[in-house]
Structures are given as C-alpha cells and as structure tokens.
Amino acid sequence: MAAAKPDRRTVLRGLAAAGLGGAVGSSAGAHAAGAAGSAAKPNIVVVLIDDLARRELGCYGNTFNETPHMDRLAADGIRFDAGYAAAPVCSPTRASIMTGQYPARVGITEFLDATGDDFLPTSHHTLPETLRDAGYRTGLIGKWHQTETYTGPVRERPGNPWSHGFTDVIASEQKYIAGGDYFHPYFMLPDLPARQENEYLTSRLNLEAVDFITRAHGDDTPFFLYLSHYATHTKLAAPQPLIDKYAAKPGAGEKGTDPVLAAMLEVIDDGVGAIRGTLRRLGIAENTVIVLLSDNGGDTGVAISDPLRGGKATLYEGGVRVPMIAYHPAGAAGRVVNTPFSTVDFMPTLLDAAGIARPRGQHLDGVSFAGLLSGGTAPRRDDLFWVYPHWHNPGAPSASVRRGRHKLLRYLHDGKEELYDLVADPGETDDLAARMPVKTRELGAALDRHLRDVDLLPPEPTSENYPQVVLDEDFGSGLAGFTVLAPDGRPGTVRADDGALTVASDGASAFALLRSPRPVTDSPAAIIVSPRSYAGSAAPNQDTLFAGLVKDAQNYLMVWYNHRLKRAGWDARVDGELAGKRIEQLDGKIDYPGPGARLACAMHRDELTAYAVTADGAWQYLFTADVGRYARLESPEVRKQFRYGFGARIDGGTMTVEGFTARRR
Numbered sequence: 001m002a003a004a005k006p007d008r009r010t011v012l013r014g015l016a017a018a019g020l021g022g023a024v025g026s027s028a029g030a031h032a033a034g035a036a037g038s039a040a041k042p043n044i045v046v047v048l049i050d051d052l053a054r055r056e057l058g059c060y061g062n063t064f065n066e067t068p069h070m071d072r073l074a075a076d077g078i079r080f081d082a083g084y085a086a087a088p089v090c091s092p093t094r095a096s097i098m099t100g101q102y103p104a105r106v107g108i109t110e111f112l113d114a115t116g117d118d119f120l121p122t123s124h125h126t127l128p129e130t131l132r133d134a135g136y137r138t139g140l141i142g143k144w145h146q147t148e149t150y151t152g153p154v155r156e157r158p159g160n161p162w163s164h165g166f167t168d169v170i171a172s173e174q175k176y177i178a179g180g181d182y183f184h185p186y187f188m189l190p191d192l193p194a195r196q197e198n199e200y201l202t203s204r205l206n207l208e209a210v211d212f213i214t215r216a217h218g219d220d221t222p223f224f225l226y227l228s229h230y231a232t233h234t235k236l237a238a239p240q241p242l243i244d245k246y247a248a249k250p251g252a253g254e255k256g257t258d259p260v261l262a263a264m265l266e267v268i269d270d271g272v273g274a275i276r277g278t279l280r281r282l283g284i285a286e287n288t289v290i291v292l293l294s295d296n297g298g299d300t301g302v303a304i305s306d307p308l309r310g311g312k313a314t315l316y317e318g319g320v321r322v323p324m325i326a327y328h329p330a331g332a333a334g335r336v337v338n339t340p341f342s343t344v345d346f347m348p349t350l351l352d353a354a355g356i357a358r359p360r361g362q363h364l365d366g367v368s369f370a371g372l373l374s375g376g377t378a379p380r381r382d383d384l385f386w387v388y389p390h391w392h393n394p395g396a397p398s399a400s401v402r403r404g405r406h407k408l409l410r411y412l413h414d415g416k417e418e419l420y421d422l423v424a425d426p427g428e429t430d431d432l433a434a435r436m437p438v439k440t441r442e443l444g445a446a447l448d449r450h451l452r453d454v455d456l457l458p459p460e461p462t463s464e465n466y467p468q469v470v471l472d473e474d475f476g477s478g479l480a481g482f483t484v485l486a487p488d489g490r491p492g493t494v495r496a497d498d499g500a501l502t503v504a505s506d507g508a509s510a511f512a513l514l515r516s517p518r519p520v521t522d523s524p525a526a527i528i529v530s531p532r533s534y535a536g537s538a539a540p541n542q543d544t545l546f547a548g549l550v551k552d553a554q555n556y557l558m559v560w561y562n563h564r565l566k567r568a569g570w571d572a573r574v575d576g577e578l579a580g581k582r583i584e585q586l587d588g589k590i591d592y593p594g595p596g597a598r599l600a601c602a603m604h605r606d607e608l609t610a611y612a613v614t615a616d617g618a619w620q621y622l623f624t625a626d627v628g629r630y631a632r633l634e635s636p637e638v639r640k641q642f643r644y645g646f647g648a649r650i651d652g653g654t655m656t657v658e659g660f661t662a663r664r665r
Helices: 008-022 027-040 068-076 090-099 127-133 201-218 240-247 259-281 343-354 437-454
Strands: 043-049 078-080 137-142 168-170 223-228 288-294 324-327 335-337 384-388 398-403 406-411 417-421 468-473 483-485 493-497 500-505 510-519 525-533 543-552 555-562 567-574 577-582 599-604 607-613 619-626 643-650 653-664
Touching: 043 090, 043 201, 043 259, 043 343, 068 259, 068 288, 068 324, 090 127, 090 343, 127 137, 127 223, 127 343, 137 201, 168 201, 201 223, 201 259, 223 259, 240 259, 259 288, 288 343, 384 437, 398 437, 406 437, 417 437, 468 510, 493 510, 500 510, 500 643, 510 543, 510 653, 525 543, 525 643, 543 599, 543 653, 555 599, 555 607, 555 619, 555 643, 567 607, 567 619, 643 653
Parallel strands: 043 223, 043 288, 078 335, 137 168, 137 223
Antiparallel strands: 078 324, 288 324, 384 398, 398 406, 406 417, 468 653, 483 510, 493 500, 500 653, 510 643, 525 599, 525 653, 543 555, 543 643, 555 567, 567 577, 599 607, 607 619
C-alpha cells in the first residue's frame, strides 16, 4: 500500500526543522547549503511602518481605520500582544533590527539628525549582509535613516545601505528626511522620477516592493525584502479622495480618528495586500515569512495609545509597545502571543528560520523565536532593556527593564524609579515601587548591570568611579600654570587668592576660560568644577559656569550651567564658529547653589555628559551631548590637542571657584 502523500504544511514544517538544525553549523556550512538548496530557503519580507501606534490597526481593536489586509495577516499568523521596539524613536530601533543588538550597544540611541555624525558602522555584521552572503537577494525599499551625512555620492556615505549588505536599494532618502514629503517631486529623493501621475510616495513604495519580488523570483533567488515606509510619520499627508472617505465617517476628526492618518494607513494596507497577492500569484506564498511592525509608538500629537501610557520618545508602554504581526507558512493561524518579542530578536529569529548561521564573533542580544513562528512554543524570555538618555518631548532621559510581568522605569536625571505590573496594569497607572521594594531593588540591580555592560553612559563623577586623579587644583598657589583665555575679547579680571579663583566684571559682560596645563590623554574622564559663589543679583542674565575641554580661545567643548536663569546646555566652538544647544526641558528645573555645588563634564567616546550636585549632595544626570562632529574625542591624537578647563561668563559682579579637578577611570 502506498504511503499517504504529506500535505504542504507537513512538508513546510520539515523544512523549518531542517533550517533550524542547520543554524548551529558553521558559516561555511551555511554557505554550502545555500548554494546547494537555495530553492528551499524561505523568502523573508519585513514591512516596517513609521510612528504607528498599535491601536491604529483593526486587529488591535481599532474600529475607525480600515486595515483588512494587515488584519488578515494577523488572522493567518501570529499577533504579538507584547511586541516591542528596542527604542521609542526610529533610528535606534532600525539599528536593532539590522544587528540583533540593543541600540545602546550599537551606539545609536536617538534619531539621527541631518547634522549628526553617528551612523551604523560596518563593523557590525548585519542581517541583510548575512543573508546576502548566504545567497539571498536583499532589497531595501524606502527609509534607511542609518547614515551619517547627506552630502556626496550616496554609496560613499558612512553607513549607507549597500555597505550593510543590500543588493538593491530603491527610493531610500538621498537628502535628509523632510516632514510631509509624500507627493512627487520628493525633496528627499530628488533623483527619483515619478512612475505615476500625482504620485504618492507610499503607493510608489508598494509598487517597487511588488516589482522587487517579481524580479527576485524570476532569478530563482531567495529574497529578503525590507519595505520601510516613511508613513505614517508627520506631517500627515494622503490622497484627497481617501481623506474625504474617512472624513465622512461618524466620529471623524477627533483624536484617534484622524482622516489623514486613516488614509495613509489604508495605502500601506493596500501594499500588504498587493505583496501577499503577488506571492500567491508567483506560487511562493507558502515559502515566505512575513513580519510587520512599527518602529516605535505613535506620535502623541496625532495618535492615541489607549490603554497604554505615553507614546513616541517615552519608555512607557505607549512609546515602545508596538503592533507586531508575523506569518510563517508552517505556523498556526490566529495565535495571540503574550511573550515579549523585541526588534533585537529579529536577526536571530529570521536567520534561524532560514537555516543560516549567525555571524561568528558578534554578540546578539536577541533570542530566536523561529520555533514559535513555525508552530512551536515561545522561547524563554530573558530580561528586556531600553536606554534612552535624551530629552525629547514628551520624554526625559530614562532606562527600563522588563522581567516577566514586571517593569522598572528609572529616570536618569533624578534617579526616580517606578515599578509596574504589566499584566494587571498595562496602562502603568499604579506605581508599585514603594510597595514592592525587593522587586524594585532586584530589577534596579539588573538595570545597573546592563548599563555597565553596554558602557553607553559615563558613570557619576565620584572618586569611586574615577579613582585616578589627573589634576586637583585649589588655587592656593595662584593660577599654577593655568592660561586665561578670552573667547569674546573680554575676560574681565581674573585673580587667584584666598584659596579660590575669582572672575570679576565691572558691569560689562566678561567671559574667561581657564585652560589647565594638563593635556587630555585619558577617556573616560571627568572634569569637576566647584563654585563658591555665583555673580548674584548684579548679573541680569549671564551667571554661567563652564566645564570641559579647551584647545584655545576659539576652540573648546564645554557643558554649562546658568545659575540665574536655571538653565543648562553645551557649547562647541570650532575655529571661532559657535554651536551647541540649550536643553530647554531643563529650564527652571535645576538649581545648584553654592557652597557644595559642583558641575561636572564626563567625557566618554565622542560624547560629553553633564552632571551636577543636587541640594542633597547627590550627583544628578543632566544630559549627554554628541560632539563627534566637532572633535573625534575617541582618537588619542585628537584628545591630546585639548586641555582640561573651565570658565565663567558674567554680566556683572563676580563668580568664585574654589576647586577644579580632573579624574579618570
């Protein structure tokens, strides 16, 4: 009697099991397997949506927006109730998808702006690079947002997508991403000709995605498609007929029922339908894994995340808990999974699903969910971490950890901790920190270990953290080799007596920088200045203390604190040109009176971190400034051009400093 013919799903489960077995082999074995049996390798499609709150999809409970294709994808596959972006803003999350690492380990923790110097370095072996080396055709369509600069040839820019393994790059930004640039001609894509009249960018990306799949299938090549939409980032824009359609629906125009956002989402949804239709038409739907998600929570200005708290730029659940759907042809349909699944898990999951070895020598923070996707159980979920050390409305510098049902959130600037039970209280309304001190300490210790592990932020400038003294000056011997510099040509009167240094002004503004004789040779290092008194009521605005690195009067990198206006920020002067930033979120919220007050500048990599002593004598984190665009402080050759220094800017009266110290780890 002939054996029964196995059905397609049974065959696919066998392929999935074989792929998972091959994942533990060597890279050479994986390459050989790819060459011998590329037809068995699953195609992979990742659809990334920008700034989409999970409540916007029908499968997550929305009744206003129309997302039938995404809802069908969830019905056919897995909907993650605890799907997480690795960061509350876009670039860090995208870096985690590419590397399988936490953004803090990669070194990208904030969205990359047009003038920044951060980019995804090629020292990281990325997901598309690994797939390309295993025989995949790898396509990026749409937003990349991982490069350093937007000048010069695109393929020569640091961190460009070709350098990270993409064989096809289509409609990826050539200029910095401009808000609301959704209709042709596109400001950020000046060399992209239209393919349709009145072309809408999201429709164009959908069309390119279908074409890429068709080309790759024609070459009989497994493919990885990374369809990265610019939508639904603000400013919102969509075809007018679709806007009119939603504007006519009951309840339209209220927060959470935005007709423009709904119209944008319908076009994205149409693209999901077109992709799945193309896969079916080509006969490869049953050999294609699909993952759909958002890069962070919704923008609180246009979206609501109920019942979750917060939104984009916060580490509350509304900022990082995102819509996440996965389809595997061998998996069970209609599953809802509560196990946390993060974007750091994408690289190990998709490589295991494809039976491809992970890059040798590269640490992956994520765990593999490949078995779950293909019908098995979820893996053991270790702690999940987030570090977002930035002032970005509505958020503040913070870090968090989730372990099981509990989540600890810590504000970095004041150390305040909050503890939530995410199963009983997903909206994070009931802070349990005071009632569960053991759990709070336990998760706080885990978070401390993670912060040390990723080595992102320099620690507080205590003698324990920086035990080696480089310079310790109490001005008992006068200026002791310090050079007085005048960036604005008006240093005022600078004198050292009675164990202190005083900068005085006769009523006109004065700005004096004090450059020490010691070159900056060590990193990390902390520069600490101790004021005895500020200029007082005679200074109408400027009563500002500086600490940092000084080359000469026209070249310095400093953090500052304005005592009279209760402000803080940083300055970078390069060849006389002044740049920098006031941290507006701190305005009026800081007060460091002397005596006992101290301002510190901690130097680590290409960043300066400002700390100050609070009224209770504890160090308080203020902010971190990336100054790499002005000086590559990671380079010893660059560092030794600078000296440790401090300064005072006053409009009247005097400012007195009684101590200046530099320490290293």
